[in-house]
Amino acid sequence: MYGNDFGARAETSSDEPRSFLDLLAGDDRVEPRDEMPDAYRRTLVRQIAQHAHSEIIGMQPEGNWISRAPSLRRKAILMAKVQDEAGHGLYLYAAAETLGVDRADLLDQLHNGRQKYSSIFNYPTLTWADVGAIGWLVDGAAIVNQVPLCRCSYGPYARAMVRVCKEESFHQRQGFEILHTLSHGTPAQRAMAQDAVDRYWWPSLMMFGPPDDDSPNSAQSMAWGIKRFSNDDLRQRFVDMTVPQAEALGLTLPDPEIRWNEERGHYDFGEVDFTELFEVIQGNGPCNAQRMSHRVRAHEDGAWVREAASAYAQKQAEKQLARTEGAA
Amino acid sequence: MREWPLWEVFVRSRRGLSHVHVGSLHAPDAEMALRNARDLYTRRQEGVSLWVVPAAEIVASTPDQGAAFFDPADDKVYRHPTFYDVPEGVEHL
Numbered sequence: 131m132y133g134n135d136f137g138a139r140a141e142t143s144s145d146e147p148r149s150f151l152d153l154l155a156g157d158d159r160v161e162p163r164d165e166m167p168d169a170y171r172r173t174l175v176r177q178i179a180q181h182a183h184s185e186i187i188g189m190q191p192e193g194n195w196i197s198r199a200p201s202l203r204r205k206a207i208l209m210a211k212v213q214d215e216a217g218h219g220l221y222l223y224a225a226a227e228t229l230g231v232d233r234a235d236l237l238d239q240l241h242n243g244r245q246k247y248s249s250i251f252n253y254p255t256l257t258w259a260d261v262g263a264i265g266w267l268v269d270g271a272a273i274v275n276q277v278p279l280c281r282c283s284y285g286p287y288a289r290a291m292v293r294v295c296k297e298e299s300f301h302q303r304q305g306f307e308i309l310h311t312l313s314h315g316t317p318a319q320r321a322m323a324q325d326a327v328d329r330y331w332w333p334s335l336m337m338f339g340p341p342d343d344d345s346p347n348s349a350q351s352m353a354w355g356i357k358r359f360s361n362d363d364l365r366q367r368f369v370d371m372t373v374p375q376a377e378a379l380g381l382t383l384p385d386p387e388i389r390w391n392e393e394r395g396h397y398d399f400g401e402v403d404f405t406e407l408f409e410v411i412q413g414n415g416p417c418n419a420q421r422m423s424h425r426v427r428a429h430e431d432g433a434w435v436r437e438a439a440s441a442y443a444q445k446q447a448e449k450q451l452a453r454t455e456g457a458a
Numbered sequence: 459m460r461e462w463p464l465w466e467v468f469v470r471s472r473r474g475l476s477h478v479h480v481g482s483l484h485a486p487d488a489e490m491a492l493r494n495a496r497d498l499y500t501r502r503q504e505g506v507s508l509w510v511v512p513a514a515e516i517v518a519s520t521p522d523q524g525a526a527f528f529d530p531a532d533d534k535v536y537r538h539p540t541f542y543d544v545p546e547g548v549e550h551l
Binding site for chain 2: 149161163164165210213214217220221224227232233234289290293297436439440442443446447
């Protein structure tokens with residue numbers, strides 16, 4: 131659902147192998163067994179893991195509404211979407227593992243708070259319309275962020291992103307459709323849609339990370355071909371894409387400063403309150419504790435399933451061995 | 459065992475095409491690997507056939523032997539049809 135890398139220590143590059151620099155210079159892809167600088171590897175592990183964790187944690191706010199979806203159609207769609215998020219997490223863990231880390235270790239680091247996930251999932255889903263707002267705005271922002279990652283210099287990450295982006299556009303459309311239905315429904319439904327957009331608009335803009343002049347890692351990530359556009363450029367692209375869609379929905383975006391700027395050829399918009407972003411990243415968002423405790427509990431409650439599957443696999447392997455030996 | 463073994467997944471998208479590598483997954487055994495691969499890589503009818511291969515069983519060339527390993531082909535341009543001059547007017551060749 132979402133990929134960015136901020137709120138992390140800046141890595142400086144030193145001692146970059148010639149073969150690595152040649153690949154970057156040729157806009158070629160780096161593959162798992164190629165030589166690469168340690169800092170590049172660590173940055174990718176951190177970013178891909180954070181991205182994977184976001185997909186997995188991102189199942190919670192929407193999962194909250196599966197049992198209360200307003201129709202069987204909506205319920206089937208929402209289940210498919212949440213299942214996609216699990217799939218996206220797994221593609222990404224697999225991509226991270228090509229860098230020599232174990233998925234189990236990454237999950238441990240999520241659970242003990244050493245690795246982060248996107249701050250957007252620390253906001254609650256209070257109404258059904260929030261499911262629409264997440265699909266339209268949060269997945270919309272994620273698409274803007276993720277499309278350039280399909281050309282990321284690290285091959286396995288780029289390939290995972292191609293799969294994710296293909297699936298993501300269904301997510302955005304289903305969200306738009308939910309809001310469109312509500313905004314053309316009763317006054318109460320319309321108000322519900324507007325309220326959801328009012329609450330999710332600013333956090334969606336924060337998903338692109340801090341402004342460029344306060345984003346110390348961006349330059350290095352761009353030099354390495356991990357990141358292709360700056361945070362502010364992507365944020366602007368998202369605003370430009372979204373404003374006309376809001377008009378089509380008949381909903382307003384909660385920013386009185388949004389207006390078309392003929393000279394720039396872009397929409398102007400108000401200043402994002404980044405102190406809120408950093409507060410949420412620090413763990414002080416409305417749902418941080420709930421998301422983590424749910425995640426840890428789900429993992430622990432599933433332990434017996436993992437153990438049973440391993441035990442079964444071992445038993446089958448032993449039977450197979452006995453049969454082979456018996457035949458010999 | 460902390461983590462189940464890693465399996466590489468190959469999908470044949472339709473009849474007439476080869477299986478193509480699509481990614482990897484963890485599973486305790488081959489049967490679970492196949493089922494997980496179905497759920498993970500063919501949620502939208504992406505395939506008509508699946509292979510799962512234990513990642514540990516794959517033997518691969520290494521990037522550092524790369525250039526030397528593949529260089530026997532470097533100086534044999536005559537293996538390509540474009541190497542040959544065809545006189546003007548000769549067709550179906």
